Amino acid sequence: MSALAPNLLAFGRVLRRAGLPVGPAETLGAAEALSHVPLSDRTAFRAALRATMIHRRDHFEVFDTAFDLFWRNPDAPVAPFNPDEPPPESLPPAARRVSDAMPGASPPPPPAGEQERREDAALAVSDRERLNRLDFEAMSAEELAEAKREIRRLALPLAERPTRRFRPDPSGPRADLRATIRASMRLGGEITTLSRRRRVTQPPPxxxxxxxxxxxxxxxxxxxxxxxxxxxxxxxxxxxxxxxxxxxxxxxxxxxxxxxxxxxxxxxxxxxxxxxxxxxxxxxxxxxxxxxxxxxxxxxxxxxxxxxxxxxxxxxxxxxxxxxxxxxxxxxxxxxxxxxxxxxxxxxxxxxxxxxxxxxxxxxxxxxxxxxxxxxxxxxxxxxx
Missing domain, CATH: 3.40.50.410 (von Willebrand factor, type A domain)
Structure with a gap:
């Protein structure tokens, strides 16, 4: 039981690296749920974790794959994780994503100088082109994370369209007679300047x-x-x-x-x-x-x-x-x-x-x-x- 807590924390980190929204609240809920089920019952153990750590049905496949790999199910359809071998391309997207998220899946860090240069530089041209062309469904966990960062940088400009409202503008194309008369009342009815206005434009909904x-x-x-x-x-x-x-x-x-x-x-x-x-x-x-x-x-x-x-x-x-x-x-x-x-x-x-x-x-x-x-x-x- 003493090793359960650190293993549960590590399992939560694997799910996060695989792209699932698992935070401290889900991990604490899983620990509470496990206190009410027999740990020797693997089915109940899996059900307790899935009920407390997963909120969407489409995340079940990734969770089940991660569970089998992390908790070492010998009957799992995916081969046990080996950090020395890259995941085969023939694996389903969920299995590849979990394989990339498992501990030891990342390559050893480069020397300090090279790492600083990599952090300062953007993606290589070939890597960026491959990421841009890669189907979302076939992306690994790391590629999905990079794709989400790229999506957050996208701007979606829409051509502004004229509305029915106008705003005062000294160089506007239209004369504003009402504003001109109101201004003239302050001078005893004498018109000294012609007020102008411009139509308000804004992007459409x-x-x-x-x-x-x-x-x-x-x-x-x-x-x-x-x-x-x-x-x-x-x-x-x-x-x-x-x-x-x-x-x-x-x-x-x-x-x-x-x-x-x-x-x-x-x-x-x-x-x-x-x-x-x-x-x-x-x-x-x-x-x-x-x-x-x-x-x-x-x-x-x-x-x-x-x-x-x-x-x-x-x-x-x-x-x-x-x-x-x-x-x-x-x-x-x-x-x-x-x-x-x-x-x-x-x-x-x-x-x-x-x-x-x-x-x-x-x-x-x-x-x-x-x-x-x-x-x-x-x-x-x-x-x-």
Whole structure:
């Protein structure tokens, strides 16, 4: 029992290095739970740790792999960890991520002078290019951490659009007769100067609708970092996630600390990594939120693979109404990473006619291309796939 506490702390560090949000609270909760189960019962031991340290269903695979490797299950499907051998490329992404996070997985530190030079320098060109092209699903724990840092540096500028309001401006293009008359009253009605004004411009609202169903779980985890970065970089950003139902996470993502924000999201999200009802979610958004958040030429980013378990019932009608309610509806689809992609699923066929752009989103390059697209003037030639 005396060795349990340090081993539990080390296991928590492994989970954190593997990309799971495990902190002191989860570790203390696990220690408390283990005091109520027999330590000789491996099934109860695993269940107690998973119930107290994991908050999302899509983290179960990483946790189970880490548990088998750390607590040395001889029947584990993944070979025991050997720090002298790099993890084979054929391992599943979760196994590679845990293998990288295990103690001893990191190479020995370089000499002091070389380490300082590495800390001061950015990623090598070849490493950066590989990271930019690498699929989010295939990234190791270290690569995911670097990708999240790169995402936090992304800026998402949107071209400013004119509003109905005006502000005083001595060099403005329009004369302000009311302000001119008010100023003249102080001089007995004599007009000495002509007041001028300029129309106020500001970026349009940005609405993010992200699919967090089972088929999107691997991408939703990293794309939530993109949503968090965007929400903390600009004003008038409204974030929603959906699986079998629609959930507004705008307030939760306002926290500057991403882990605190995602912890809040996990507490209000009832259907992470579950089923998908895209048509029902979009219809609910149109009914409850469209008039509140889609004014002044809003831009909508719909992040989903289009695989609707409900048979795409009502999806075409909901997507058409959403398209007419916003200035640009951009569909971000990770399935476009496949060269032979064909719109065969009913949900994809229902969505395609009603989106203005259909773009891939599976790596850093695709996110940077999205930023470049949103920074460019909108095209008015109609919808494109």
């Amino acid at each position: 940005l609405v993010l609708l992200c699919d967090v169903s089972g088929s999107m779980a691997h991408y939703a985890q990293i794309l939530l970092h993109f949503l968090h970065a965007v929400a903390n970089d600009r004003s008038r950003v409204h974030s929603f996630v959906f699986g079998t139902r629609l959930t507004n996470i705008t307030r939760a993502l306002r926290n500057r600390d991403p882990e605190v924000a995602f912890q809040a999201v996990s507490h209000i999200l009832p259907d992470w990594s579950g089923g998908t009802r895209i048509g029902e979610a979009l219809a609910r958004f149109n009914h409850l939120w469209a008039r509140r958040v889609l004014g002044q030429g809003a831009v909508v980013l719909l992040i989903t693979d289009g695989l609707d378990r409900g048979g795409a019932e009502g999806l075409a009608e909901a997507a058409e109404r959403l398209s007419h309610s916003c200035r640009r509806l951009i569909w971000l689809n990770p399935l476009l990473r496949y060269a032979g992609f064909q719109p065969r699923a009913a949900g994809i066929r229902a969505l395609l006619p009603h989106v203005h752009e259909h773009r891939q989103v599976h790596n850093l390059n695709s996110l940077r291309a999205l930023v470049a697209t949103l920074s460019a003037p909108a095209r008015n030639q109609g919808k494109s796939a």
